[in-house]
Amino acid sequence: MRSFRIGSAFGIPIKLDLTFLLVLPLFAYLIGSQSAQIVELLNEILGANIGDEIFVDGAVRWILGTIAALGLFVGVLLHELGHSLVARRFGFPIDSITLWIFGGVASFTEMPEDWRQEFAIAIAGPIVSVLVGVACYGLFVAVPPAGGGARFVLGYLAVLNVVLAVFNLLPAFPMDGGRILRALLARTRPYARATSIAAEVGKFFAVLLGLVGLFSFNILMIGIAFFVYIAASSESQQVQMKAAFEGVTVRDVMTPADRLHTVSPETTIAELLSRMFSERHTGYPVIEDGRPVGMVTLDDARDVQPVEREAYTVADVMTRELVTIPVDADAMEAFDRLQDHDVGRLLVVDARDDVVGLLSRTDLMTALDVVRSTGTLDPNESGSLAD
Numbered sequence: 144m145r146s147f148r149i150g151s152a153f154g155i156p157i158k159l160d161l162t163f164l165l166v167l168p169l170f171a172y173l174i175g176s177q178s179a180q181i182v183e184l185l186n187e188i189l190g191a192n193i194g195d196e197i198f199v200d201g202a203v204r205w206i207l208g209t210i211a212a213l214g215l216f217v218g219v220l221l222h223e224l225g226h227s228l229v230a231r232r233f234g235f236p237i238d239s240i241t242l243w244i245f246g247g248v249a250s251f252t253e254m255p256e257d258w259r260q261e262f263a264i265a266i267a268g269p270i271v272s273v274l275v276g277v278a279c280y281g282l283f284v285a286v287p288p289a290g291g292g293a294r295f296v297l298g299y300l301a302v303l304n305v306v307l308a309v310f311n312l313l314p315a316f317p318m319d320g321g322r323i324l325r326a327l328l329a330r331t332r333p334y335a336r337a338t339s340i341a342a343e344v345g346k347f348f349a350v351l352l353g354l355v356g357l358f359s360f361n362i363l364m365i366g367i368a369f370f371v372y373i374a375a376s377s378e379s380q381q382v383q384m385k386a387a388f389e390g391v392t393v394r395d396v397m398t399p400a401d402r403l404h405t406v407s408p409e410t411t412i413a414e415l416l417s418r419m420f421s422e423r424h425t426g427y428p429v430i431e432d433g434r435p436v437g438m439v440t441l442d443d444a445r446d447v448q449p450v451e452r453e454a455y456t457v458a459d460v461m462t463r464e465l466v467t468i469p470v471d472a473d474a475m476e477a478f479d480r481l482q483d484h485d486v487g488r489l490l491v492v493d494a495r496d497d498v499v500g501l502l503s504r505t506d507l508m509t510a511l512d513v514v515r516s517t518g519t520l521d522p523n524e525s526g527s528l529a530d
């Protein structure tokens with residue numbers, strides 16, 4: 144992540160993403176340049192009675208715009224703290240809160256699967272936003288009419304924090320409204336099923352939001368729609384996998400060492416390619432003196448020009464960095480490790496660090512298909528899932 148820490152609140156690190164530094168001046172600019180319309184709006188809905196004279200000095204609108212934009216993000220931060228503190232009360236540790244282009248994200252190491260807890264955590268953010276809005280309104284009322292600038296900022300923040308709460312309550316998973324929807328669905332359904340329904344509703348709203356954004360030329364809204372769509376899909380997939388892989392270990396889905404096809408560092412690229420072709424494998428562990436020394440894939444081999452394939456050996460092109468996984472680890476952990484290291488295969492090792500098998504992304508996906516269609520994964524029959 145391109146983010147850096149700016150401090151902490153209640154022991155939770157607060158981070159700024161670089162995209163936030165882009166969006167903050169943009170908001171300051173938008174608020175400043177639309178100050179006349181905002182004054183009109185505040186006068187109409189809050190009876191603010193702010194006169195245009197506060198903007199006589201040209202610089203004032205930009206200063207107020209900047210203060211209001213900063214205030215807006217403080218509101219977002221408080222919203223995320225609302226989620227985080229409730230989650231922590233239930234015993235879920237919070238890694239950090241990050242402010243980025245679309246607002247804030249509180250990242251949890253673990254998410255609750257108890258619908259009551261998820262419901263409480265999800266609704267805490269919008270509740271905080273409404274309270275912040277009410278507090279801003281209280282201050283707005285308390286400031287005498289002479290303080291036009293302060294009333295402008297406070298009135299704006301009162302309205303915007305309530306808008307933020309309402310927007311977040313849209314049932315567009317993974318926004319708060321989507322999480323609330325999932326929690327309510329999970330009362331009577333398995334968690335994975337509730338997630339997939341909530342994700343479908345979320346995708347529908349994402350498309351709707353995207354269309355509205357498109358017709359109103361609102362780039363930020365199109366961005367949010369895109370983000371919601373992607374996040375809904377990936378969270379749904381994660382939860383489905385987690386449910387399917389319940390109790391499944393790496394041992395159940397790996398290709399065991401005795402069925403493993405390996406190559407040595409001296410194997411020529413020509414030989415490697417012909418083996419890949421005949422054995423229909425696209426990746427091999429490279430073994431030297433019984434120890435793994437690297438991994439070689441079709442992509443590595445393809446980088447060698449055809450005329451040089453007799454001269455080059457596996458040792459010249461293989462990846463020496465080996466990503467391993469303990470044989471007793473959960474299948475889901477293996478999936479996370481593949482994602483984190485952006486590799487296609489993991490070397491499976493036992494407690495003494497000896498290689499006992501290989502686990503490819505394809506092995507995991509095939510296992511997932513088997514579990515989904517049959518409901519179980521019989522370890523006795525699944526030893527040789529195609530690579």
Ligand SMILES: [Zn+2]
Nearest residue numbers: 268269311319
């Ligand atoms: Zn929220």
